[in-house]
Structures are given as C-alpha cells and as structure tokens.
Amino acid sequence: MALRIILSFLLLLSAAGGARADFADGRLPDGVYQCEVYLLGMFLNLGDITIKGNLYSGPVTFGRMPQAYNYQMDANGEISWLGPLGGYTSGGNSLSITQATLDDPNAPSFDIIMKQQDGAFTASTCTRR
Template sequence: MASRFILSFLILMSAASGARADFADGKLPDGTYHCEVYLLGLFINLGDITIKGNLYSGPVTFGSAPQAYNYQMDANGEISWLGPLGGYTAGGNSLSMTQATLDGQSAPSFDIIMKQPDGAFTASTCTKG
C-alpha cells in the first residue's frame, strides 16, 4: 500500500514538474503576441507585443516599436517587464502582474493585470499568433 502511494506521488510530481519545464529557461517562445481585452461585451485590440529572446517590444497597433526592452520570467511563469509597456504603464496605469501560460495544448500566452488610476483592475490576454 505504501509503495503504491509513493509511486503515485512520484508520478504526480514528475507531471507537475513537466508542466513547468517550459518556464525553466526564463523565456517565452519567440514571436508576436496579439493582446486584447474583453470589455462591455466586445474584444478590444490592445496591440501586439513581439518577443525575441529576452527582449520585448510593443505593444503596437500599427507599424513597429521604436525600441526593445528586457524582460524576465521566473520558474513559475511570472513576467517582469523591465521597460515601459505602452498604455499598460501610461496615463496613471500600472502593472499589477503578468502570468505566462505554456501548457503545450494551446498557443503560448500571457495575461497582463493592469491597475487603473481609479484603483480598478483590468486583465488582458496576449496570445502568440
């Protein structure tokens, strides 16, 4: 009975560590991530963020971003942006948290939680195209 419990525990732990294996290198997969928010029954385009290595640029709606900045991602998929992030960090807005999702079943994505000047929070999702 105890050996079954130990075996089950080891299988569970290996599955859990495999789910986070994609975060181990501290980077999102390179590419363009389309960001949008669901507000008042509509999906609103917030622009695209481009990831290349440990650099990001954007978000941009038209054209390209003038400069790239570094970002960091920890082993749990929490992202720290080390530069401005367009409207997410302008006009009194601030970033509360960004969480990546790399589950292998769907396109890589991350959710950005923004705190507005009035104290309300807004969440947007950025999905790799």
C-alpha cells in the same frame, strides 16, 4: 485504495513540474503576441507585443515598432518587464503581475493584470499568433 490515491497525487505533481519545466530557460517562445481584453461583451485588441530572445517591444496597434527592452521570467512563469509597456504603464496605469502559460507549446500566452488609475484591475491575455 490509499496507494492508488498516493500514486495519482505523485503523478499529478510530476505533471505540474513538467509544465513549469518549460519556464526553466527564462524565456517565452519568440513571436508576435496579440493582446486582447474582454470588455462589454466583446474582445478589444490592445496591440501586439513582439518577443525575440530576452527582448520585447510593444504593444503596437498601428505604426512602427518601438524600441526593444529586456524582460525576465522566473521559474514559475512570472514576467518582469524591464521597460515601459505602452498603455499598461502610462496614464496612471501600472502592472500588477504578468503570468506566462506554456501548457501547450503550440499556443504560448501570458496574462497581464493592470491596475488602473482609479484602482480597478483589468486583465488581458496575449497569445502568440
């Protein structure tokens, strides 16, 4: 029984290591990511962020795509944006953390935790279309 538990634990660790291996190249899969927040019982669109290589632009809700900036992602999937990020970094707002999720290679996403000017935190999820 103890051997079965140990083997199960080792299998779980190897599976978790495999999920993080997707972060090894330090990049999100290219594409357009739609960012939404759940507020007052409905999903609100916060705009699209476009990822191409190590560059991002957006978020954009309408109009032209702004200048592209670099981003970095560490081996744990934490993203550092090396430029502005629209409403997430304006009007007294700041970024707390951005965490990528690549568990399903067909549905990559990342969560942005924003600290608002009043000190409250808001989380949005950006999913590749």
